[in-house]
Amino acid sequence: DAGVIQSPRHEVTEMGQEVTLRCKPISGHDYLFWYRQTMMRGLELLIYFNNNVPIDDSGMPEDRFSAKMPNASFSTLKIQPSEPRDSAVYFCASATNSGQYFGPGTRLTVT
Amino acid sequence: DAKTTQPPSMDCAEGRAANLPCNHSTISGNEYVYWYRQIHSQGPQYIIHGLKNNETNEMASLIITEDRKSSTLILPHATLRDTAVYYCIVRPSGGTSYGKLTFGQGTILTVHP
Numbered sequence: 561d562a563g564v565i566q567s568p569r570h571e572v573t574e575m576g577q578e579v580t581l582r583c584k585p586i587s588g589h590d591y592l593f594w595y596r597q598t599m600m601r602g603l604e605l606l607i608y609f610n611n612n613v614p615i616d617d618s619g620m621p622e623d624r625f626s627a628k629m630p631n632a633s634f635s636t637l638k639i640q641p642s643e644p645r646d647s648a649v650y651f652c653a654s655a656t657n658s659g660q661y662f663g664p665g666t667r668l669t670v671t
Numbered sequence: 672d673a674k675t676t677q678p679p680s681m682d683c684a685e686g687r688a689a690n691l692p693c694n695h696s697t698i699s700g701n702e703y704v705y706w707y708r709q710i711h712s713q714g715p716q717y718i719i720h721g722l723k724n725n726e727t728n729e730m731a732s733l734i735i736t737e738d739r740k741s742s743t744l745i746l747p748h749a750t751l752r753d754t755a756v757y758y759c760i761v762r763p764s765g766g767t768s769y770g771k772l773t774f775g776q777g778t779i780l781t782v783h784p
């Protein structure tokens with residue numbers, strides 16, 4: 561298995577632009593998680609899905625952030641409009657009923 | 672969710688056992704103890720988890736005290752590649768918080784040659 565796949569690995573964009581991060585979970589995993597990691601705040605859970613349904617989005621910082629999971633093999637995290645404070649590494653993880661398996665992350669820089 | 676307390680940093684000599692402690696004194700009966708690690712610039716990696724019995728896998732051993740208020744992750748023969756931040760996390764086994772992992776600051780383990 562290729563593990564969790566995220567794209568792009570690096571994204572540099574200007575303030576105000578829309579950013580879309582993508583994730584392909586491990587086949588057969590029924591949970592999908594989006595995290596954000598910064599030096600100041602550490603690793604924070606943004607939202608997670610179970611069987612493609614959002615379960616808890618209390619970590620989504622504001623309305624500029626949205627996440628979708630249209631099917632079991634694909635999820636997106638969108639930021640519109642992006643701001644410099646959104647600069648971070650964004651991780652996607654998938655899981656069954658044991659441990660979560662993380663992707664390599666997308667490093668987002670908003671200038 | 673129960674909180675965990677870990678030392679901010681630890682050192683270990685290569686080839687020796689690394690014993691990483693974690694306190695979770697407010698853990699409830701249906702909460703699991705999970706350990707993850709994050710090597711620099713990579714995503715966190717699942718290591719092991721347990722409820723009340725000691726657990727062992729190819730990566731590590733997990734020792735949970737009988738009262739479940741603390742645990743120790745043991746890397747039996749640490750290598751330089753084990754240098755990472757190690758996170759101890761308590762996670763509920765059911766309910767709407769079932770899937771949530773709350774990462775704290777973790778322990779920075781440095782393995783020296």
